[in-house]
Amino acid sequence: MGRHADAGADARPLLTSESYARCPSRRDDDLRNFRSCLRWLCLDQSGSGYRAAVSWAVFLLLAVAVPAVSHFVLAFRPQRRPYDLVVQLSLTAASALSFLTLSSVTRSYGLRRFLFLDKLPGETDRVRLGYTFELNQSFRLLSCFVAPCFAAEVAYKLWWYISGAGRIPFVGNPLLSYCVSCALQLASLIYRISSFFLSCVLFRLICHLQILRLEDFAAVFRGESEVEAVLREHLRLRRQLKVISHRFRVFILAGLIMVTASQFAATLVTLRPHSDDNLFNTGELALCSIVLVTGLLICLRSAAKITHKAQALTGHAAKWHVCATIDSYAVDLETTSTIAPDTNHVSPENDADTDDEEASDIDELICTKIVHTHVNTMAFQKRQALVTYLENNRAGITIFGFTVDRAWLHTIFMLEITLFLWLLGKTVGIS
DSSP, rough: OOOOOGGGGGGGGGGGGGGGGGOOOOTTTTHHHHHHHHTTTOOOOOOOOHHHHHHHHHHIIIIIIIIHHHHHHHHHHTTTTHEEEEEEEHHHHHHHHHHHHHHHHHTTHHHHTTTTTTGGGOOOOOHHHHHHHHHHHHHHHHHHHHHHHHHHHHHHHHHHHHHTSSSOSSEEEEEEEEEEEOHHHHHHHHHHHHHHHHHHHHHHHHHHHHHHHHHHHHGGGGGGGOOOHHHHHHHHHHHHHHHHHHHHHHHHHHHHHHHHHHHHHHHHHHTTTTTTOOOHHHHHHHHHHHHHHHHHHHHHHHHHHHHHHHHHHHHHHHHHHHHHHHHHHHHHHHHOOOOOOOOOOOOHHOOOOHTTTTTTOOOOGOOOOOOOOOTTTTOHHHHHHHHHHHHHSOOOOOOOOEEEEHHHHHHHHHHHHHHHHHHHHTTTTTO
């Protein structure tokens, strides 16, 4: 089945069995970046109740109190208040959803178990090294999403405050009041954006591990395998996909409803009679839509990709069944008569060789080359039973029984991107 231990893997921190215990961040911990991010955002509630109290206090301050004070205390111009209300409610809802999801899983499972790192010692080197690489890339991806949004918000806030767009109540020094107000608003925004993107990136990371496992599982159809071992491995993959679906089904469904409602609300606000739609009033509204739509598409694309890979196993198994059956009949004919070679016939292998360069990037799960399997791999009835099982038990990410596949993704994408482009056209002039 390709699942074996590597004697040289102990030299790598991620692959050592001792590193899978729930432990604080240390120099050789591959999750130190994510642990630091969770600690700075106060989303890690594992351990003592003190962490949970601090986590809730920071959430109520930056995700609830500061946005409420910003909207009701600051004297915005009347033209800007409707846009600010949609922005604050949308970002707070996204932050609350991420906060409840991350705090729950870190308290119940810990970060390593949540990312299925405790399952890696039993996987092949290809899966472990691929997941190690993706783990290192995920934090960079998170930075690439958060940093531009924060830089755009800093530039917008400085422009807004310098231009005197609103009167800020101050106590004592007016300049100090302006600086404190701007700092709190920026801290609130970076907290809400970072927590939402962190949840989406972690879900993408978990999905990537399952994709590596599915691609590794496809290798069992290239050699001699027992049907019981193949069935047991497929059941293990289905069980892990069900666990992922159970942990994230509320997050994905609630995120879909929240983002769609936010897009509709923003569209209705910009369509009001005599609405003043310009970059000065609607800059934050455009940024909010970019953040929410991007995070939602990250989750949906990752889930749909897993479902596509898992369902491709059925076609791969059917091709393997056909090749094994053809080989078995060829052996039976050779025992009774000698088959003369046909010089005019071009073998599939020669055809496949001419397309090696074009097929180098083809997905392993949908490879079109004929596989010459061992004749005695298993009986025809067993192979047929395995193919029938895979056809009727397709794995994938589900949300309360609904499979998240590419057709589902395309429908949601068209809805969200239509609202998104309309909103950008009304706010910053992009259409």
